[in-house]
Amino acid sequence: MPYQLLSKIATSDRHGENSPYFDGWKAYDKNPFHPTLNPDGVIQMGLAENQLCFDLVEEWVRKNPEASICTSDGVPKFKDVAIFQDYHGLPEFRQAVAKLMERARGGKVKYDPDRVVMSGGATGANETIMFCLADPGDAFLVPSPYYPAFARDLRWRTGVEMIPVHCKSSNNFQITIEAMEAAYEKAQQGPNPSNIKGLIITNPSNPLGTTLDRETLKGLVRFVCEKNIHLVCDEIYSATVFKPPHLVSVSEVMEEVGGCNRDLIHVVYSLSKDMGLPGLRVGIIYSYNDAVVSCARKMSSFGLVSSQTQHLLASMLSDEEFIGQFIRESSKRLAKRHTLFTKGLAQMGISCLDSNAGLFFWMDLRPLLKEQTFEAEMQLWRVIINDVKLNVSPGSSFCCTEPGFFRVCFADMDDHTVEVALNRIRAFVLREEQCVHNKNQAGTTLKKRRNWQNNVNLRLSFSSRGYDESIQSPHKMSPHSPIPQSPLVQAKT
């Protein structure tokens, strides 16, 4: 069958998988680390999974057999659940999700279960919200660095364009209203002005692991209201905040901005990160716009949550005691992991962006680059994968404009593996220092080393963040795989 007999969407590259960055996943797939069976294998640090609290969920499941329609306790409900395909979703499921969202925000916001709309994971939620808010050719502003799979989720079938708003290390990659205004103005100029329909932010941020401060968030709300464009807040890491400052959600800030048009505000949520349940495909769209709720709900027919899963989660998430315990314990364990890694790295002279949330941290390896280019970043990355045997994600795959940053996930491994990973990094850093020393003559070498150390010391006050998913081998792409952009693609913006 001739190639052109498929659609333009089918033959386009916007699924994002044809990237040169698959080496990391291939290396992992070919040689996955195992503490006893394969201790020299590649350690997966590119996958933003939260595996730290399964014991708590398993215990709950064991204690609550009636929550499953497959057990003898639960089977009386089987028929009713199995025929339930109403796209409104089980009321008790929506209520439980609304409650969870409230708990994750410290009870500072109330969520209306009637605004909770299901989707096929956050992947489905982000795509659906684009279908609701924008036409093909319209554009959304997206602060960078950002989750690579946005390129697929926001653009592939929707035809919507992304306009990155680049954030810089000079101010710790914070979003500024000035940068947002500048990007908006610039997009209106030239022979092909973009029709900007909105702004999408991820809070807490992937890959940075930081939360937005209240003032900036208020500023963004004001910004969208002024321009009459939408604000989509992807808050899927909301319950992964492990130290202050606490999450300030857009739902909280809306109340504080005078004249805020609620019809512009939409939240995306999921249970894949906070609860560590990506396989269950629970994505949520929560919109303050009635028409969007109505439309998204109709579209949810294309990606409803299995009623079996809704039933189970309705029970689990409304167990207030369990949820309270889970959120507390999860934060504690994430904090511990985060500290373990970032302190360990700091001791080696490697600094990370100060972060308070997420399943990853944003590591600064600029001192180790041969030159400050993306080619050098890729070279370093290959060394990390092939020699150090760690699959981490290069910053360029997140459209970061400065080479040398890497996202490192920390919540998808056990404690022993953490130690192994840290030891490998330590050994690598020492080797690099040795290398630099050997290559240069006494004077220049020493100066270089001192500069590097100095640079590092300045950043020792930063803490690190969690894991992330970056590159996957083509045959095993998960829905949350961040698809890296090649530097060539990125360069044109």
Next chain:
Amino acid sequence: MAIEINPVPSVQLSKVADSEKHGENSPYFAGWKAYDEDPYNEMTNPSGVIQMGLAENQVSFDMLEDYLEKHPEASIWGKGAPGFKENALFQDYHGLLSFRKAMASFMEQIRGGRARFDPERVVLTAGATAANELLTFILADPGDALLVPTPYYPGFDRDLRWRTGVRIVPIHCNSSNNFQITPQALEAAYENAESMNLRVRGVLITNPSNPLGATVQRAVLEEILGFVTRKNIHLISDEIYSGSVFSSSEFVSVAEILESRDYKECERVHIVYSLSKDLGLPGFRVGTIYSYNDKVVTTARRMSSFTLISSQTQHLLASMLSNKEFTSRYIETNRARLKKRYDMIIQGLKRAGIKCLRGNAGLFCWMNLSPLLQKPDREGELDLWKTMLHELKLNISPGSSCHCSEPGWFRVCFANMSEQTLEVALARIHNYMDQRKR
């Protein structure tokens, strides 16, 4: 499913959001409202509206429940919670291999082993709704057309057109030959599309047919295959009712024909399946695309990221469907029960003086009420439909909502209720027909 009244938006949404192509303003859905407001209940509301517009299969739940009670290993969410963590983390868009194998094997069993299915070609989606939309995104560009025989499932208007921007051009079928698809009708539809400057990308058939409740004959399938080959377009065969054929020998799947020809020209053929009808599990959202085209399989798999099946559900069904003793018993029993229901409703309608299309599959019959029309047109049909809804309190689906070109036909579901309820419905029809005679 309640119908929503769209509020007036203060800020502009997308064209897709504003369009009516979600299709909910059709009478197909309006009857639901009447049902929701006054649902029949044997004990508490015996004069309420009986839902006969919902193609659900409720005749075989006992077998599923029985299986679960005997097989605790089907659930990883039970007492031991074994394998829970791996399952909860599993989000690979290939889907659980055990589940894909089980689906392939189930599809083979339904076709009496007359076609083989390769688990590597099974792509999983959250329901056939998603599968049909996904295939449309892959096979056609916005503005292109798919040819679909009428009458067809009203949901296609949404699934094939809404977000994809693709058009449906009908292949008109009529009662003169039991609504079968003819070569002339195929050509006419193609030419019609061309005259509208629409590029035709494929033909989508439902076999067994919804709403006709009849299988597509082998000779017709061969015609269609010839047609799509000559035009160099695709064929999508929605076979979600394949396990609901009353007699196994009467169903011919396009898969069988391809296999018998050594898979010549198979790359243009794609099959859609689901467990919503045959297993009666619409809530679980289990759909699948089976394509003979490698590029379509790869692309569909990537796109399925937007609509994966819950790993919890995959695990349960993998266990259930790989038990071949259970599945063969289920298929046989389910068929027999559906046939019994079908016979019951056909006889009941016959006694009331109403004829139906001769059917051999599905969860509904295609009833001919054209003799009762005041006016032999769409308006007359809708008037009669309102009478059925408000006087007889039966929610049935008017043929016009299925784009039937002949007025007076109605789809009547019989598998989503108890036998007693079906008797009540038939009694109401009988009384109505008696009154009409007088």
